[in-house]
Amino acid sequence: xxxxxxxxxxxxxxxxxxxxxxxxxxxxxxxxxxxxxxxxxxxxxxxxxxxxxxxxxxxxxxxxxxxxxxxxxxxxxxxxxxxxxxxxxxxxxxxxxxxxxxxxxxxxxxxxxxxxxxxxxxxxxxxxxxxxxxxxxxxxxxxxxxxxxxxxxxxxxxxxxxxxxxxxxxxxxxxxxxxxxxxxxxxxxxxxxxxxxxxxxxxxxxxxxxxxxxxxxxxxxxxxxxxxxxxxxxxxxxxxxxxxxxxxxxxxxxxxxxxxxxxxxxxxxxxxxxxxxxxxxxxxxxxxxxxxxxxxxxxxxxxxxxxxxxxxxxxxxxxxxxxxxxxxxx
Numbered sequence: 201x202x203x204x205x206x207x208x209x210x211x212x213x214x215x216x217x218x219x220x221x222x223x224x225x226x227x228x229x230x231x232x233x234x235x236x237x238x239x240x241x242x243x244x245x246x247x248x249x250x251x252x253x254x255x256x257x258x259x260x261x262x263x264x265x266x267x268x269x270x271x272x273x274x275x276x277x278x279x280x281x282x283x284x285x286x287x288x289x290x291x292x293x294x295x296x297x298x299x300x301x302x303x304x305x306x307x308x309x310x311x312x313x314x315x316x317x318x319x320x321x322x323x324x325x326x327x328x329x330x331x332x333x334x335x336x337x338x339x340x341x342x343x344x345x346x347x348x349x350x351x352x353x354x355x356x357x358x359x360x361x362x363x364x365x366x367x368x369x370x371x372x373x374x375x376x377x378x379x380x381x382x383x384x385x386x387x388x389x390x391x392x393x394x395x396x397x398x399x400x401x402x403x404x405x406x407x408x409x410x411x412x413x414x415x416x417x418x419x420x421x422x423x424x425x426x427x428x429x430x431x432x433x434x435x436x437x438x439x440x441x442x443x444x445x446x447x448x449x450x451x452x453x454x455x456x457x458x459x460x461x462x463x464x465x466x467x468x469x470x471x472x473x474x475x476x477x478x479x480x481x482x483x484x485x486x487x488x489x490x491x492x493x494x495x496x497x498x499x500x501x502x503x504x505x506x507x508x509x510x511x512x513x514x515x516x517x518x519x520x521x522x523x524x525x526x527x528x529x530x
Contacts, residue, residue, distance in 0.1 A: 207299060209325055215299075216306040222286050222319025233321035235285060241341040243285075246276035252294075252331035256398075257375065262301045263308025264398040265334070270312040272421065273338035274402035275473040277318075279419040281348040281411030282340030284318035284404065291323070294330035316404055342411055348477070352416035353435035355506040357478040360487070360498045362403050364449040365424045369469020370462065371397030385458035389451025400473035406498075409490040410475070413483040419475050423468040425522050428476055429511050435478075438510035441502035443467070443520060463515075468522055478504055 207215060218228045224235035237243055250269045252258040270287060277284055289309070293302075313319055318338060371393035374383055383390055403419075410417050416435060420427050424446065432439050448456065448466065456463045479487050484500065491498040505512075513520045 212302065212325060216302050217289070217320060217325075220306065220310050220313060220320040222321060224286055225319065225321045228320075228322055230322075233286070233288070235321065235339070238341050240344055242344050242347060244277060244280050244282040244340040244342055244347055245337060246273055246280075246340075247335065247337040248272045248276070249333065249335040251333050258331065260398060261308075262304035263311070265332075266305045266308035267312045267399050269334045269336055270309060270316070270318070270338075271400040271402050272473060273336045274312070274316040274318060274404055275400060275419040275421070275475075277338055277340040278402050278404045278407045279348065279410070279417045279475045279477075280340065280342065281346060281407050281414070281417070282342050283407060284316055285339040285341055286319050286321040287313070287336050287338040288321055289323035290335040291325045292328040292333040293325065294328055294332050316402055346411045348410050348414050348417040350416060350418045350431050351434045352414075353432060353437050353478040353504045354415055354480070355437055355504050357415050357480055357504040358484050358500050359428070359439060359441065359502040359504060360477050360479060360484075360500050361420070361424065361447065361474055362406065362491070362496055362498055363401065363472070363474040364447045364452065364497075365420065365472055365474060366452045366463075366466020366469060367393050367396035367449050368400070368471035368473075369423075369465050370452055370455050371395070372469065372471065373462075373465065382455050382459040382462060385454045386451045387454070389449075389454060392449060392451050393455075397471060400471070402473060403475050403496055405494040406475070406491050406496050409487055409494070410477055413487040413490075414477040414479050416478040417475060420470070420472040422470040424472065424476070425468045425511075425513065426524070431476060431478075432504070432511065433509060435504070436508050438505040438507035438512070439502055440505055440512045441514065443513055443515040445499060445501045447497065447499040464522055468524060
């Protein structure tokens, strides 16, 4: 991130971010945004920060960094069954940034916002000695009382998960060790794994279905095993999961076939930004059919049990254990 000409803060905002602002952002010319809550709706808020060297590589493309920063927040809204209203951005720029880098960053931010239907409302831009840090607060709405809580799972509910699990974790491994022997078995699928790490796909297309049919939900940010465990703990329940039914992409299956130990990494590594939901049996068919119509794969992987805190993961008929369930910052 270097270059000779850099705009001042006001010009920076006007040039790169004001074009992304929604009506409530007031063209980013005020100290605050102003939006009117929809009648009969609750406001859902979520915030996530991403930091260079922790959540992404400093050398990642600027548009991909921006996409990921917003996408992880949109994933949280989707898991709550919320429709996006807008977002606030805090951007802390280290020395060496350039106007060209910022233009690419704004392009990626705009692309993700357009795909997710979530306009910019405002925020703050500051300098920092480093590293590059972004924080986004996203706002969404749900009909009053209809947010899908992490605490809503009930014994007998079926557990479903969207998309595929483990691609991003394997993509990260490929970045860290590009000569790993297992990558030979993946072939061209390496690009799929790398892309899933760079550009999460929020599942906003099924938000309305989740609030109609799901009893509980959360997104898979830190690892399928650990996040499901957190959800069951919050709900006062346990779970029984058939690992063989957890959806893996073809490149991930190829990787695990070449190196079976990678299955644990796929299930616990995080950065999936898929959705885990619990669904009463009577509603399962409608949810699966609705998701299929929306083009979002959903797989049933297990059921909620009444044994609070008891997590059973079965692999080929035997109970599997994991050294850790998910990524942790601390």
